[in-house]
Amino acid sequence: MPGLEVWFQRASDVVRKLMYGDVDLGIVGYDMFAEIANGDSGLLVLHDALDFGKCHLGLGVPTGGKWADINTIDDLRRCLFLSTHALKLPGH
Secondary structure, eight states: OTTOOOOOOOHHHHHHHHHHTSOSOOOOOHHHHHHHHTTOTTOOOSOSOOOOOOOOOOOOOOSSGGGTTOOSHHHHHHHHHHHHHHTTSTTO
16 A cells, blocks of 8 residues: 555554554554543544454563572462561461
């Protein structure tokens, strides 16, 4: 297509570039669009269910100190449970 440029940008930048008029079309997740566009009436959602992405949660903890023995989510759960309940022990 003559004159077509394709830019690969961070999702938040795509929405901002649409808002500033730097690009004519952007493809981002609806959640990002809604968060960044914040109801901007100058932007139009053409399709809100592309179904092309899957989200995941990444969780990290430091490798030293009280976190040194945390290797699984169960280890983390036990550590957090013990920490919260240790504060409630009588005499401490």
